[in-house]
Amino acid sequence: MKKNIFISILLIVIFASCKTLIARDMILTPAEKSSFREVSKYADIVTFIHDLDNSSSLLTVETIGHSVEGRNVYALKFSTTTFGSDKSKIRVLIHAQQHGNEQSGKEGALLIARELLKPENRVIFDHIDLAIVPQVNPDGSEKNIRRNGNNVDLNRNHLIMTEPEVLALHKLFDKYLFEVTMDVHEYFPYSKEWERLGYRKNSDILLGFNTHPLIPESIREYQLKKCWPYLSSQLESKGVSNSIYSPGGPPEIDYVRFSTFDINDGRQSFGIQNTFSFIQEGLNGEDGYVENLAHRAYFQSQGIYFLLKYVSEHYIEIKSTVETLRRTQSLTESIIPLRMEHMPDGSKFNMPVYSYKTGKDSTLVVNDFRPKVVPTLTIQRPSGYLFPKSDLKLIDWIIRQGYEITPFSVKNPIMEELYIKSIDSIDFERDIIAAANVEEKEIQKSSINIDDYIYVSTKQLKGHLLIIGVEPQSELGIATYPQFSYLMKAESIYPVIRIREKQ
Numbered sequence: 001m002k003k004n005i006f007i008s009i010l011l012i013v014i015f016a017s018c019k020t021l022i023a024r025d026m027i028l029t030p031a032e033k034s035s036f037r038e039v040s041k042y043a044d045i046v047t048f049i050h051d052l053d054n055s056s057s058l059l060t061v062e063t064i065g066h067s068v069e070g071r072n073v074y075a076l077k078f079s080t081t082t083f084g085s086d087k088s089k090i091r092v093l094i095h096a097q098q099h100g101n102e103q104s105g106k107e108g109a110l111l112i113a114r115e116l117l118k119p120e121n122r123v124i125f126d127h128i129d130l131a132i133v134p135q136v137n138p139d140g141s142e143k144n145i146r147r148n149g150n151n152v153d154l155n156r157n158h159l160i161m162t163e164p165e166v167l168a169l170h171k172l173f174d175k176y177l178f179e180v181t182m183d184v185h186e187y188f189p190y191s192k193e194w195e196r197l198g199y200r201k202n203s204d205i206l207l208g209f210n211t212h213p214l215i216p217e218s219i220r221e222y223q224l225k226k227c228w229p230y231l232s233s234q235l236e237s238k239g240v241s242n243s244i245y246s247p248g249g250p251p252e253i254d255y256v257r258f259s260t261f262d263i264n265d266g267r268q269s270f271g272i273q274n275t276f277s278f279i280q281e282g283l284n285g286e287d288g289y290v291e292n293l294a295h296r297a298y299f300q301s302q303g304i305y306f307l308l309k310y311v312s313e314h315y316i317e318i319k320s321t322v323e324t325l326r327r328t329q330s331l332t333e334s335i336i337p338l339r340m341e342h343m344p345d346g347s348k349f350n351m352p353v354y355s356y357k358t359g360k361d362s363t364l365v366v367n368d369f370r371p372k373v374v375p376t377l378t379i380q381r382p383s384g385y386l387f388p389k390s391d392l393k394l395i396d397w398i399i400r401q402g403y404e405i406t407p408f409s410v411k412n413p414i415m416e417e418l419y420i421k422s423i424d425s426i427d428f429e430r431d432i433i434a435a436a437n438v439e440e441k442e443i444q445k446s447s448i449n450i451d452d453y454i455y456v457s458t459k460q461l462k463g464h465l466l467i468i469g470v471e472p473q474s475e476l477g478i479a480t481y482p483q484f485s486y487l488m489k490a491e492s493i494y495p496v497i498r499i500r501e502k503q
Contacts, residue, residue: 061074065169157264334380387495
């Protein structure tokens with residue numbers, strides 16, 4: 001009798017498990033339900049991710065913030081334990097659709113979220129805690145426009161962080177300090193300039209890596225020499241054409257480079273905190289919306305999957321590298337570049353393209369290829385900065401970024417007042433931006449009231465971000481943004497005091 005009861009219970013458990021598995025496999029993304037004739041809409045995404053959540057104990061859905069128009073920004077957290085509690089695991093963050101008119105990143109993220117719940121993929125989570133934010137910009141997505149509800153480009157907001165969607169993403173990052181991130185986008189190659197050349201870029205997926213020189217070379221070299229060959233070959237094995245993300249051009253008209261070194265985007269803002277941070281760019285449809293959406297979504301999902309697979313197989317090496325660098329490199333780098341240029345290194349770049357003339361894939365050899373980032377203006381690393389309490393915009397920025405604020409306790413401080421002599425302009429990646437010419441003057445501690453300032457040390461994980469952001473000569477600094485343009489006035493004293501420590 002007991003045996004029969006046991007068998008009955010076992011059958012019930014097996015049936016329930018099978019029912020869950022069948023239900024999960026039958027959960028279609030909103031775009032799949034329309035055979036990809038329509039993109040997934042916000043309300044249907046909410047239903048989909050909660051259906052996934054209910055189908056598996058591996059997944060927890062969390063609201064991490066809200067958009068300008070009041071929509072939830074969701075994170076899908078995958079873990080075999082309590083998320084972030086197992087310190088032996090590596091933490092990975094995938095986020096998509098910062099730009100609302102780049103739909104396939106969101107669709108790919110939704111596809112892979114479901115696929116990861118299948119039993120054959122569970123092994124990935126033996127070593128990874130994964131968070132997927134499939135839709136950073138739900139407001140822009142609903143209207144298929146690039147910007148958010150405040151008409152702000154979210155992927156140009158990671159330094160000043162004025163937008164709620166960007167703040168939500170960084171609060172999630174700061175909470176778990178992910179070692180690996182990927183920012184998923186689309187690129188649009190259908191320009192008249194390229195058409196006149198007779199070609200356009202045609203890779204299904206473009207992959208980009210960290211490029212700012214303050215991101216440790218060990219991370220940048222690892223990405224390029226180890227991650228890239230693996231990801232490229234795996235994508236090729238699935239019929240997904242790919243190349244390294246290389247903006248600029250068209251060739252012979254303008255130079256081609258690796259992706260920007262600016263820290264105001266989703267990749268470099270995490271990378272500057274010693275993170276293995278990637279960007280993935282899928283090929284958009286010519287209508288900028290639903291054309292070829294099924295294939296675009298699949299290609300994006302494959303890029304995400306193979307990154308996860310690589311990280312799960314090399315998690316010890318990647319995790320230990322990040323942990324070591326976060327303990328040491330942010331504290332010891334002595335020379336800080338404030339201005340840089342893309343420069344050639346003598347190599348050429350073979351760019352996969354589509355020929356309008358032949359209607360076939362081809363390759364362009366790029367002669368003016370500039371893969372190096374070379375500093376043109378540097379300073380010795382400061383110990384920290386004094387910010388006037390009266391400047392509420394600056395104080396608010398410090399709070400938004402989450403900088404650690406400590407009592408001023410620098411022994412033998414050298415205090416430098418920065419006088420802005422004049423304002424010039426420089427070319428930054430074909431944008432003309434303001435650039436300050438600064439004169440440094442040492443002042444005595446007795447000349448100011450320390451109680452009127454707050455002190456922020458550079459000896460913290462976000463130390464490099466702080467220096468780049470606050471230095472008035474920095475081409476990537478907050479003073480280059482309209483909200484902080486009042487800081488860059490010719491023939492005026494910069495309100496932030498630079499602190500050095502006598503050796």
